[in-house]
Amino acid sequence: MTPAKHVRGVxxxxxxxxxxxxxxxxxxxxxxxxxxxxxxxxxxxxxxNLFFEDSTRTRLSFEKAAKRLSADVMNFSxxxxxxxxxxxxxxxxxxxxxxxxxAIVVRHKSVGVPWILTQWTDASIINAxxxxxxxxxxxxxxxxxxxxxxxxIAGKRIVIVGDIKHSRVARSNVKxxxxxxxxxxxxxxxxxxxPSIENWPVDIIPDLDVAIKEADVMYxxxxxxxxxxxxxxxxxxxxxxxxxxxxxxxxKLQKSALVMHPxxxxxxxxxxxxxxxxxxxxxxxxxxxxVIVRMAVLYHILGSGIALAGLSSEDEDND
Amino acid sequence: xxxxTEVVIKGGTVLDKTGSKKADIAxxxxxxxxxxxxxxxxxxxxxxxxxxxxxxxxxxxxHFCQPGDEEIETISSGTRSAVLGGYTAVMLMPHTSPTIxxxxxxxxxxxxxxxxxxxxxxxxxxxxxxxGEALSPIGEMASLGIRFFVHSNFSSLxxxxxxxxxxxxTKFDITIGLTxxxxxxxxxxxxxxxxxxxxxxxxxxxxxxxxxxxxxxAQLTGARLHLQQISSPKAIEIIxxxxxxxxxxxxxxxxxxxxxxxxxxxxxxxVYKVAPPLRTKKETEEIKELILSGQVDAIATSHSPxxxxxxxxxxxxxxxxxxxxxxxxxxxxxELNAPLSxxxxxxxxVPAEIAGLEATHGGVLSEGRPGNLIVVDENKQWSPSISxxxxxxxxxxxxxxxxxxxxKDTLVNGNVVVSxxxxxx
Numbered sequence: 001m002t003p004a005k006h007v008r009g010v011x012x013x014x015x016x017x018x019x020x021x022x023x024x025x026x027x028x029x030x031x032x033x034x035x036x037x038x039x040x041x042x043x044x045x046x047x048x049n050l051f052f053e054d055s056t057r058t059r060l061s062f063e064k065a066a067k068r069l070s071a072d073v074m075n076f077s078x079x080x081x082x083x084x085x086x087x088x089x090x091x092x093x094x095x096x097x098x099x100x101x102x103a104i105v106v107r108h109k110s111v112g113v114p115w116i117l118t119q120w121t122d123a124s125i126i127n128a129x130x131x132x133x134x135x136x137x138x139x140x141x142x143x144x145x146x147x148x149x150x151x152x153i154a155g156k157r158i159v160i161v162g163d164i165k166h167s168r169v170a171r172s173n174v175k176x177x178x179x180x181x182x183x184x185x186x187x188x189x190x191x192x193x194x195p196s197i198e199n200w201p202v203d204i205i206p207d208l209d210v211a212i213k214e215a216d217v218m219y220x221x222x223x224x225x226x227x228x229x230x231x232x233x234x235x236x237x238x239x240x241x242x243x244x245x246x247x248x249x250x251x252k253l254q255k256s257a258l259v260m261h262p263x264x265x266x267x268x269x270x271x272x273x274x275x276x277x278x279x280x281x282x283x284x285x286x287x288x289x290x291v292i293v294r295m296a297v298l299y300h301i302l303g304s305g306i307a308l309a310g311l312s313s314e315d316e317d318n319d
Numbered sequence: 320x321x322x323x324t325e326v327v328i329k330g331g332t333v334l335d336k337t338g339s340k341k342a343d344i345a346x347x348x349x350x351x352x353x354x355x356x357x358x359x360x361x362x363x364x365x366x367x368x369x370x371x372x373x374x375x376x377x378x379x380x381x382h383f384c385q386p387g388d389e390e391i392e393t394i395s396s397g398t399r400s401a402v403l404g405g406y407t408a409v410m411l412m413p414h415t416s417p418t419i420x421x422x423x424x425x426x427x428x429x430x431x432x433x434x435x436x437x438x439x440x441x442x443x444x445x446x447x448x449x450x451g452e453a454l455s456p457i458g459e460m461a462s463l464g465i466r467f468f469v470h471s472n473f474s475s476l477x478x479x480x481x482x483x484x485x486x487x488x489t490k491f492d493i494t495i496g497l498t499x500x501x502x503x504x505x506x507x508x509x510x511x512x513x514x515x516x517x518x519x520x521x522x523x524x525x526x527x528x529x530x531x532x533x534x535x536x537a538q539l540t541g542a543r544l545h546l547q548q549i550s551s552p553k554a555i556e557i558i559x560x561x562x563x564x565x566x567x568x569x570x571x572x573x574x575x576x577x578x579x580x581x582x583x584x585x586x587x588x589x590v591y592k593v594a595p596p597l598r599t600k601k602e603t604e605e606i607k608e609l610i611l612s613g614q615v616d617a618i619a620t621s622h623s624p625x626x627x628x629x630x631x632x633x634x635x636x637x638x639x640x641x642x643x644x645x646x647x648x649x650x651x652x653x654e655l656n657a658p659l660s661x662x663x664x665x666x667x668x669v670p671a672e673i674a675g676l677e678a679t680h681g682g683v684l685s686e687g688r689p690g691n692l693i694v695v696d697e698n699k700q701w702s703p704s705i706s707x708x709x710x711x712x713x714x715x716x717x718x719x720x721x722x723x724x725x726x727k728d729t730l731v732n733g734n735v736v737v738s739x740x741x742x743x744x
Contacts, residue, residue, distance in 0.1 A: 090631040110633030111518050112587030131635065132517030171517055194514030195522075 003300050006125040008114035009134040010175040017300075018143060018176055024296035025144050025289070032068065032292060041303045042071035048101040049075045050092070051128070052108040057263065058128050061287070062105045062137075065294035069303070074101065089113070090120050097121035102302050106130075124301045132166045138262050139172035140293040143180060145286050146217055149258055154181030159211045161243055162221030162270055163192040163232075169262045170221060174202055187211045187243065191232040208243055212252045219260045220245055223270045236269050247272045258282050324353050324361040326735060328728075331367025331694060334659060335374060335684040336668055344372055346690040350733030354686060365728050365735065367694045371659055374681050375407025375437070375691040375729060376648060377670035379496075379571055380547055380619035382640070386427065387416025392624040398436040399709035400622070400644040402736045405726035407691035408438040408671070408680050409644070412469060413449070420444040420455040425463045436744060437731045438691070440674055442467035442496060445484050451476030454484055461491040466675045469496035469547065471594075473529060474503055478536070485542035494569075494673065498547040499529035499554065500595045506635050508581040508596040516584065518635060521596050523551045530554035534561040537568055545673055546570040548621055550595040552605035559614045569616040569673050574643055574650040575716055577606040583716070589630050589637035590714040593621070610665060611657055617670040618662075620647045627713045646703050646717040648695075652724035659697060690733030699725040709742065 001020060004012045013021065031039055047066040049059050059075065066073045078092060089108075096104065103124040106114050111131035118125055129135040146153050158177050164170045164186050177184050178201040185203045186193065193204065205211040212218065223239060233239045240246065245259065250272070253259070259271075259281040267273045276283050324345040333342045333355060345361055347353035383397035401409050411428070413419030419428055419441060428441045443465040447453045449472065457468060468488065470476055481497075488495055501521075507513050509520025530546060534557055537544045549555055549570050558570045575593060580600050583591040591597055609615050623640030630637070643650075651662055671681025679689045705718045729737035736743055 088628055088631060089633065090628075108633065110635045111516050113633050116587050116631075116633065131633075134517075166517070168517060171515075194517075195509050195520060196511045196514045199511055199515075 005301070006114070006118065007136050007297050007301065008125055008127045010136050010139055010172050010179065013136070015179040018140065018179060021140050021293060021296045021300060022144055022147055024299060025292045028068075028292050028295040028299070031295070038068050038070060040070045041299055042066070042069040045102040045302050046072040046074060046100060047103045047105060047298065048096050048123075049073065049128075050078065050096065050104050050106045051076070052078050052106070052113075053129070055107050055129065057287075058107060061290045062126075062128060062294050064291050065298055068291070068295055069298055071298065071302070074099070089117075093117050093120045097123055103298065126297060126301070129168050131168065132171070133168050134172045135168040135262075136172050136176075137290065137294050137297055138169050139176040140297065141286050141290040142173060142219070142260060142262070143176055144289045144293050145260065145282050146258065148285070148289070149282055150216060150256075153177060156182045156216040157185065157214045158182045158217040158219060159185045159187060159205070159215040160219045160221065161187045161208060161211075161245070162223055163227060164188045164221070165192045165194050166224065166227075167221050173219065174200055178202070185211050185214070189233055189239070189243065192227065209249070209252065212249065213254070215253065215257050217258045217260060218245060218253060220270045222262065222264065223266055225266070240269055244269060245271050245275050247274055250275050250278065253280070256280070260286060263287065324359065325733065326363045326365060326690075326730070327359050327361030328365045328367045328372050328692065328694060329359070331370045331372040333372045333684060334663070336682050339371075339660075344684070344692065346730065346733040350690050352684060352686050352688050352690055355684065363735070365694060365738070367728075369696070370727055371695045371697055373659070373663055373693060373695065374667045374671075374684060375693050375731070376405045376666045377674055377676060377680055378406050378409040378620050378622065378644060378647070379545070379617055379670050379674060380412060380573075380621045381409045381644065382412050382414060382621075382623040384415065384624060385431065391626050394431045394434045394439065395436070396709060397622070397624075397644070398439065399742055400642070402436045402729045402731065403709055403726065403740070403742060404644040404646065405648050405693040405695070405729055406437055406644060407693070407729065407731050408440060408674065408676055410440045410442055410467060410674050412471075413442050413444040414471070418444045418448050420447050420449070422456065422459040422463055425460050425465055429463070436736050436742070437729075438676070438680070440467070440676065441465060442469050444468070445470040445495060446476065446480070451480065454480070454487065457484075457488055457493065458491060461493055466492065467494050467496055467545075469498075471498040471500065471547070473499070473501045478532070482536055482540060485536055485540035489541050494543045494545050496545045496547050497533050498594070499526045499533060500548065501525055501529070502594065506592065506596070507584050508598050510581060510599055512581045512584055518584070523553075523598060523602070526551045526595055527553045527557065530557050534558065534566060534568065537561070537566050538564070541567075543567040544569070547619065548573055548576070548595060549615075550576045550598050550602065550606075552602055552609055555606070555609045555614050569669075571617040571619040572606055572610065572615050573621045574618060574647045574654070575641060577603045577610070578650050578654045579603070579716055584634065587634050588714070589625075589632055589634055590641050590716045592634060592637050592639055593641050594639035607655055610655060611661060615665060617673060618647065618651050618665045619670070620644050625714075630714045641716055645708050646715065646722070648726060649701070649703070649722035649724045650717055650720075652697070653722045659695065690730050692730045693726055694728040696725050696727045698723065699727075701725050
């Protein structure tokens with residue numbers, strides 16, 4: 001297939017694109033396990049990390065992915081206050097673009113920013129999270145993790161629990177999981193479900209204790225502490241009782257069921273302190289795979305024409 | 320008995336409230352209609368062959384940003400757009416800087432009339448600074464001719480203050496214009512699209528509840544109300560029921576609320592961020608039916624230009640507002656696909672009455688009335704282009720749309736201000 005120009009949302013890739021990224025990820029997993037986990041695939045290309053919202057984890061993951069491919073990396077952390085000082089989003093992007101970059105990885109608190117940036121730059125845009133909308137590379141890491149652990153995603157029951165309404169991870173994952181043939185169920189307090197999701201390819205299950213028994217994957221979302229202040233839930237304690245994966249509740253999981261979380265976790269809120277240490281909790285695998293799939297995404301977008309089979313690690317003196 | 324005729328509009332079909340007939344219209348040197356008849360000769364001829372000649376349009380809801388934000392729009396640039404769109408009078412909203420909430424501010428606005436290409440009417444802010452905290456000096460402003468007082472942000476006006484405003488206003492011959500919209504945490508219509516995009520929604524029920532509240536308060540106080548920018552068919556039904564109940568109330572809708580839907584927001588273009596928000600296909604279809612069944616009194620643009628740097632923003636960060644004066648007629652004609660008289664009723668005849676301008680605008684064309692006229696080419700197919708608009712703002716939701724029906728000429732007080740689609744001044 002023709003490589004995507006951008007990865008702004010899951011739909012930029014589609015089912016075939018996701019499968020291609022997952023296939024590429026196998027190669028980059030192998031690269032990452034080498035003594036020198038670095039290949040010259042993107043030598044001479046520049047990737048700019050443009051983070052308008054603090055996210056050290058995602059930025060580091062993208063940075064590591066780009067460096068393993070020998071791309072040059074520019075990091076711009078733009079606090080929202082500098083926009084108030086007068087520099088607009090457009091000015092920032094046109095400035096970075098003028099310096100010469102092949103790809104811009106963008107994180108922004110507002111929905112749609114990766115799409116509107118394409119008006120102002122010819123660079124490829126990779127979405128590292130836009131508001132409550134999409135986070136496609138998290139989704140790819142999750143798909144890769146499930147495929148690694150369970151062999152495939154098709155036919156699996158994936159239960160996503162928590163603040164669906166405000167979650168970009170949930171929106172991207174519903175699209176990606178269902179594109180790959182999973183059956184997705186959502187469990188959330190009514191106040192944390194989007195108001196009109198009758199067209200989403202999901203089942204809504206009101207009771208976590210019912211959903212948990214069906215789950216091949218139990219995917220927990222981060223519960224933002226401010227949701228309590230907004231009266232979206234009466235208290236975090238009540239949330240944990242009804243929607244948290246407590247240690248007792250985790251005993252109802254099928255033996256092979258995976259426990260996943262996009263991080264950062266609120267231990268003791270959506271997940272009990274000791275649940276992440278269970279053998280089927282693959283939360284750190286998700287983080288590691290994040291780097292792998294981001295390598296695959298960067299290679300997919302920027303590395304066309306470079307034969308994958310010929311990717312050999314750089315000599316140490318080249319670094 | 321013949322007065323000197325300056326301009327003759329020849330060969331068209333004259334249309335007004337009373338009906339239509341083939342006739343020429345001669346404008347006298349005083350700017351008034353001198354004669355309506357056949358084969359009139361004159362110094363300057365406007366060819367209206369195949370066109371409709373009728374009264375100019377009246378907009379009840381425009382924002383020209385002067386004083387305060389002249390970089391964005393001025394009385395001069397705004398009225399250029401207005402006359403190109405066939406408007407011979409516009410009612411300006413008071414949300415300028417400073418707010419039009421005092422006699423001094425009214426006088427400043429009135430002094431700007433000389434810069435306008437068409438008649439401009441001013442509304443006053445119902446509360447000081449539009450903040451919803453204290454009543455503006457309604458009586459002082461009314462004594463200067465202000466007949467329309469508005470409030471548009473109901474996150475900041477308590478019901479008791481609104482009741483006092485309505486009660487106090489009954490002493491004067493004024494209309495209170497209210498927009499049933501709360502500027503809260505939402506950015507777009509709450510529904511399928513907002514759920515897909517993860518953008519906080521604004522439930523249509525909010526508007527309906529406020530509309531009902533306003534209707535009941537009008538009933539309680541006897542105030543004359545005009546509800547602005549209605550986007551909910553149910554709210555229009557609530558208003559219709561109130562009219563049947565004897566409440567003195569009218570309402571307006573904006574072309575974008577029946578021509579565009581919330582699906583547009585999937586493009587993230589801020590030109591689609593309006594208050595109240597664009598609704599769904601179901602509402603747009605119902606609103607069109609309600610207009611054609613006579614339940615909507617006026618189409619008003621809510622023309623609100625924005626500078627480029629406020630257009631180039633993420634959707635959630637952008638201010639509300641879009642432009643509309645140059646496209647409102649064509650969009651309405653295209654979308655409603657109804658006899659021109661039905662469109663003129665909601666764009667000229669009834670708005671003239673709501674604005675208190677029926678002596679000079681809208682309604683009936685007869686000898687002696689001011690020459691506030693337009694020549695409309697009903698069948699002209701065209702596509703608006705933002706680069707060709709008079710407007711200072713750089714984006715229009717109808718840029719590039721295929722529309723049917725265009726304003727060919729506009730006369731304000733007998734002066735030809737637009738000829739063949741070009742501003743003459």
